[in-house]
Amino acid sequence: MKDSGVEWIGDIPEDWEIIKTKRKFKTNKTIVGDKYTNFDRLSLTLNGVLKRPFDDNKGLQPQNLKTYQILNESDLIFKLIDLENVKTSRVGYSNYQGLVSPVYIRLINPTETRFGYYYYMNMWYQEIFNALGAGVRSSLSATDLLNIPYIFISSVKEKHNIVEFLDKKINQINTIISDTQQSIIELKKYKQSLITETVTKGLDKTVEMKDSGIEVLGKINKDFRIISLGYLGNFQNGISKSGDSFGKGYPFVSYSDVYKNRVLPKKTTNLVQSTIEEQKNYSVRKNDIFFTRTSEIIEEIGMSSACYETIEQATFSGFVIRFRPNVNIFLVKFLRYFLEGSFVREYFSKEMNIVTRASLGQGLLKKLPIVLPSLEEQQQIVEFLDNKTSKIDSLIADKEKMITEYELYKKSLIYEYVTGKKQV
Structure with missing residues (x-):
């Protein structure tokens, strides 16, 4: 060498x-x-x-x-x-x-x-x-x-052998990665299906169902009631700030924080300069739920993130809507799961009029139908889904880790053979 x-x-x-x-x-x-x-x-x-x-x-x-x-x-x-x-x-x-x-x-x-x-x-x-x-x-x-x-x-032969070897090995690795990615997709579909079925039909599969009267919901547990989200709390659009206000100051819940997390992180790395009055009007408190408000594609609209712990002195993005409960007939943890149901995306897709950019207004959000069991059954559903989804999430995390390891292996394999560190 x-x-x-x-x-x-x-x-x-x-x-x-x-x-x-x-x-x-x-x-x-x-x-x-x-x-x-x-x-x-x-x-x-x-x-x-x-x-x-x-x-x-x-x-x-x-x-x-x-x-x-x-x-x-x-x-x-x-x-x-x-x-x-x-x-x-x-x-x-x-x-x-x-x-x-x-x-x-x-x-x-x-x-x-x-x-x-x-x-x-x-x-x-x-x-x-x-x-x-x-x-x-x-x-x-x-x-x-x-x-x-x-x-x-x-040496043409040596170069050919390297290419032939890498073609074969990389194809094998890519197949494993692709199959694992597909497995993750199926697990995520199963998770959403489980959530959708459980929050609308309950845990007792012998209970009679009734027509919800809402196309995207279909049949629901006969003992569950439907209430529009607007009757369960109030809404607030987020703060608007100029670009030079960011990067220093106080905690700031961004669009990305909401879009990427079904439960809001306890701490956010984003900062913004905000006044005491702004921190009061755009506060981030325990039991708040945040919704993404605008995007170029409808799939990114209405994604929700529940806040389980107050973030002191925080404000939230103008591209986000805050829902704050004002009644005690539901558990925020139950509502968090309900909002992960497939029917929520279908509802927004059906009701929105999109020209060039999708936008969710408070008016449409207030009309969102929420299926509510009794508080006791809500708690049972939350405990059931916490247990089931944590196991699914663990499987997904293991598979994502495996993909990362195979990607690293692929990179090292290419480096070692195209630079001659290893010979075919």
């Missing part, structure tokens, strides 16, 4: 060489023009280069695809803009011919692209592109890419 002279590569075999990318690859940008309807639309994703529907309107969209460039099968494609973002895809190998954004960089060399793909994926995993593009530019040009160090292996 010898020192490669490149920090992120380390030692390489004696007969391997460090060259510049431009010695093995060339770039080319062919704009499609009026023939764009003859091609598939492609997108570089975290799961590779995938076909994308022409009518997919997520993200920024061109007026038409005439300005897009042609990507051929076995080409490499790079997205080297916005490099301060470390969570987006950067490198892809195309199994298709199609169209991609003109801001992407295309590398061509059919005999080299499979090894090159693994080499550049290793750079992405190590966030090398992000480091190289740090600073004012936050991007890399085609010229920058062509001047990046690249590993040249003179």
